Amino acid sequence: MSTNDSTWQDRYSASMMGTFAPPLATLVRGSGCYAWDENGTEYLDFLAGIAVNSLGHAHPDLVDAVTRQVGTLAHISNYFASEPQIELAERLQRLTGAGSAGRVYFCNSGTEANEAAFKLARLNVAGGRRMRILALTDSFHGRTMGSLALTGKAAMRVPFEPMPGGVEHIDATLKALEASIDDTVCAVVLEPIKGEAGVIPLPAGFLRRARELCTEHGVLLIIDEIQTGVGRTGAWFAYQHEGVTPDALTLAKGLGGGLPIGALVTFGAASALFQRGQHGSTFGGNPLVTAAANAVLDTIERDDLVSNAARRGEQLREIIAGLHSPLISGVRGQGLLLGVALREPVAPRLAAAALAAGLIVNAANETTIRLAPPLIIGDAELEQFERRFGQALATL
C-alpha cells in the first residue's frame, strides 16, 4: 500500500490524530468471517469491527442493497422522506416491541443516539423538578460531551470537564438504585451488558426492578443497546430476555452491518416528548444507510441469525471450557457477546498472540478477552477459532 519508501506505520502516525493506539495491521479485504492484510495473511475475525459487522464482511445481500441504493438515491436531507427510511422505522417499531406507539429517530453513530437520548431525558422535566440522571459506574455510552457525561469511567471524562450537569453514577446494585431513585430523577440509563467494561452483565433481576422503579417514579428507562442490540445476545434486543420494555432504546453498531447508522427508539408516552425543531441530523437516516440496515435486518430474519447467535454462543462457551486453560477463569456475557475472564492481567498479550495465530479478538481490559464475531458464524469458524485461540493460549 505504500506510495513511497515509508512504512504504513510511519505514514499513519505522521497523518492520523493520535487518538488511537498504533493499529495492529492494515486490512485490505474481507469475506464472510475472514479478513486479509496487505501481505495476504488471513485472519478469522471474532471482533467484527467491535460488534458492527453482523453479517461479516462483504455479505452479498448487503453489497447488493448498498450498491443498488447508492446508484439510485444516496442522500436527500430530512426535508424529504425515502422508502428505505420509513421501512426501517416500521421494522424497528415491530422488532423492538415499541409498535405503533413507538417512534424512531435516526443518526449516524452510537454516541449520537445517546446524545438524542440525553436530550429526551431533559424533556422529561415535570416542571423543572427533575434534573437528575442516573447512570452506572464503569459504563460506556460514547465520546461526545453528553454521552461522555453518562459514561461511568472518570478517567475518560476528567480531561474534558465541566460535563453537562445532572448525571450521577451509581453501582449496578438494587440497593444503590433504590437509594438514588425518586421523583427528582428524569432518566435511568443502562447497558444490559457493559461491553467496554469487559462484558459485564447486569445482576439478575436488576433490569426488571429498574423498570418497576422507573414506572413508579415517572422516570424514563433508557437502555443503551448499541453493542448488545440487533440479535447479538441471542434475542433481537437484550431487554427481551428479561421481559421488560424500556421507554427509550439506543442502537448503532450492528444495525448497519458496517455502514454508519444510529437510532433512538422511543416507546409509548416518551414518543411525544421531542417537538418539531428540537433535534436533527444532516446525514441521519439517509436512503443509503437505511437501505443497508434494512438488508441487515432482512438477512438476520431470513437466516434466523438471532437463534444462530444464541446457539453458536453456547457452542463457543463449550469450546472455551474444553480448552482447559488454567489461565481462563470463566466466560461472561450472552449469545455472541462474550468476555473470556483471565486469572492474570495478560489480555493484551493474549490478543496479540491470537492475531499472530490468525485470529482477531479484543482485550476489553487487562483481564478480559472480548469475543463479538459476526452473527453468521458456523461450525467451520468455530473449529478455526478453537484451533487458533488454543494456539495463542499455548504461547503464554
Ligand SMILES: *Cc1c(COP(=O)(O)O)cnc(C)c1O
Ligand atoms: C460503542 C458504544 C457506544 C458508542 O458508539 P459510537 O458509535 O462509537 O459513538 C455507546 N454505547 C455503547 C454501549 C457502545 O458499545
